[in-house]
Amino acid sequence: MKTLGFILQKEFRQILRDKTILAMMFAMPIMQLVILPLAANFEVKNVNVAYVDHDHSSYSKELADKIASSGYFKMLGNSSSYGEALEMIEYGTADLVLEIPSGFERNLVREKYQKVNLSVDAINGTKSSLGSVYLMQVIAEFNRNLDVNIKSPNGKTAVPRAKISVKNINWYNPRAEYKYYMVPGILVLLLTLIGGFITALNIVREKEIGTIEQINVTPIQKWQFILGKLIPFWLIGMIVFTLGLLVMYLVYSISPQGGLLILYTFGAVYLIALLGFGLLISTFADTQLQAMFIAFFFMMIFMLMSGFFTSTDSMPDWAIAVSNLTPVTHFIKVVRLIVLKGAEFAQLKRELVYLALFAIALNGFAIWNYRKTT
Amino acid sequence: MENKAISCKNLTKQFGDFKAVDRVTFDVEQGEIFGFLGANGAGKTTAMRILCGLSFPTSGEATVAGFDVYKQQEQIKKNIGYMSQKFSLYDNLTILENIVFYGGVYGVSRVDIKIRSDELISTLGLEKEAKKLVGELPLGWKQKLAFSVAIFHRPKIVFLDEPTGGVDPVTRRQFWDMIYQAAESGITVFVTTHYMDEAEYCDRISVMVDGRVEALDSPTNLKNKFQTDTMDNVFYQLARGAKRADS
Structure with missing residues (x-):
C-alpha cells in the first residue's frame, strides 16, 4: 500500500x-x-428550392407560398425553364427543383389528377432525402386542403370527407x-x-x-x-x-x-x-x-x-x-x-x-x- | 553457492536459433567489482537482463543474492539496484522527487528517505539543483545521480549497464570513485563497459564473445596470460574471432 x-x-x-x-x-x-x-446537426433547414412554375395560376402560387411558409425551405424565385433550374443545382445554389407543369390548376380541377416533377441533388444525402420528404408532405397537405377535394362537384357545400390526421408528440425530447x-x-x-x-x-x-x-x-x-x-x-x-x-x-x-x-x-x-x-x-x-x-x-x-x-x-x-x-x-x-x-x-x-x-x-x-x- | 553474490551455471538464452547467451558459467564474489566486457552484440545486456529478473533464461541455472532467476525474480529485485544505458530517471521530475519515488518503491521509509537524500545531495554538491528538473541537468550529473539512486536503498548488488557512455574522462573518473565507495560499503558491483581503462579498475573481468565467456580473471592475470601490457590488446585478441556482426 x-x-x-x-x-x-x-x-x-x-x-x-x-x-x-x-x-x-x-x-x-x-x-x-x-x-x-x-x-x-442533422436537422434539415434552409433547403434551397428552385421553383419552376409553368402554370402561373392561383393554385401554383398557393403551393409556392405554402412551401415557403413551412420554415424548412428557401425559395429561390421563379426559374423560367427546367434547364435553368438544373443549372442552379449544378452550381450548388439549389438543392431541389420543383417543376409545376402548365395546366396544373386546370387538370386538378377537371381531371382531379396532376403530376409534378421533383428533382433532387443527392450529393448531400441527408439534406436531399429529408428535404424531399418534407416537400412531399407539404404537397400532400396542400392537396388535402384543395377546394376541389373539399367541395362536392354539384356546387353545394358538402360535409367534408372524414380525414385521419396524425398528430406527433415527441416524448422525452418534446x-x-x-x-x-x-x-x-x-x-x-x-x-x-x-x-x-x-x-x-x-x-x-x-x-x-x-x-x-x-x-x-x-x-x-x-x-x-x-x-x-x-x-x-x-x-x-x-x-x-x-x-x-x-x-x-x-x-x-x-x-x-x-x-x-x-x-x-x-x-x-x-x-x-x-x-x-x-x-x-x-x-x-x-x-x-x-x-x-x-x-x-x-x-x-x-x-x-x-x-x-x-x-x-x-x-x-x-x-x-x-x-x-x-x-x-x-x-x-x-x-x-x-x-x-x-x-x-x-x-x-x-x-x-x-x-x-x-x-x-x-x-x-x-x-x-x-x-x-x- | 550461498556466499556468492551471483552464480551462473550453463546459463543460456535462446531466441529461435540464435543463442544470445550460450552456456555461461561464472561466479561473482560479494563486495567484488566485476567487469562484464564484450563487443556489441556479444550478449552482455541479455545476460544482465536475466540476472536482474527482466528476462527468463532458456536453460541453465543462476542465483542472484541467493535467489533463483526462474522463480524468485521479485526477491532478486528487492536486493539489487540497476542503472541501464538508457537513462532511467524521470526528466520531468526534480532530483528530489526522483529520489523519493525510487527510494519509496524499494520500501525505504519517508523518514529515511529524508535523511539519506539530504546526505546524498550534500555529498554530490547539488543543494542548489535539488528542486530542478532532472531534464535540465548535464549528462554527467544525471549519470552520477542515476547511480546514487540505484544504490539509494542499499542493495546487495548493483548492476550498471554501460554507465559512463558519453561522458567526459573527468566525470568518468569521479563516477568510478563513487563505484569504489559503494564497493567499500559492501555493495557488489556488476558493470559492463566498452572502456578498457575502466576494465582495469575492476577486481575481476570476464570477456564475452559470441554469447560465451571466453576469459575470466583479474586484469593483471589476463594481461600476463595474453602476454601484453594493455587491456585493449587482451580484448582485441579475444574479440577478433567474433563471428557476430557489430550491431
Missing part, C-alpha cells in the same frame, strides 16, 4: 507538471461540448431538438477519448523513454503499477465528466432527468472499462505512434458503430452484434436514457452488468498481457 502511495505521488506530479496535456484534458472537452452540438440527442453523446465520446487515449499514451511513453525497464527491475508489483496509472486518470475522467455535465446544464440547460448517483455509477464503471482498454493497447504498442494508430482504429469503430451518429436499431444484424461488443454503445444508451428519459436503476441493470463485464475483461486481459519479465 505504501508503495502505491509513492507511485501515485509520482504520477500526479508528472500529470500536473505537463501543462499542455493538462490544458488539453480540460479545455478540449469544454470546447467540444460547446461547439460540436451546434455544428453537428421539441425534437437535436442537441438533446447530441450533447449526451458527445459527453460520452469525450470520456472515451480521455480514458482510451491518454492512459495508452502515458504508459507507452514510459516504454519509449526506457523508464519502464527501470520500473520493471524494481519490486513494484504489477497491480501496483497498473493501479498507479489507472487511479489518476480515473479521477481526471470523473472531473471531466462533471465539467461536461456542468457545460450541459449551463450552456444547453439540459439537466439529467434521472438521478446523478446512477449517472455517476455508470460513469465510474465505464471509465474503468475504457482505462482497461487503454492499458491493453499500451501492452501491445511499443511506440506512441503505434498506440495512437491502434487507439484511433478502435475509436473510429466506436464512433460509427455505437449509435452516436446513427441509431443502432436500424443497423443490419451483424452490425448490431459488433455494436453491442463495444462498451461505448452501452454507455451512450445509458446516458441518453438517464439524462433524457430519467431511467431508473432497475431498468438499466442489464447495461451495468455489460459495462462491468467489459471493465473486468479489458483490465483482466491487460494485466495478464503486461509482463515484468519476458
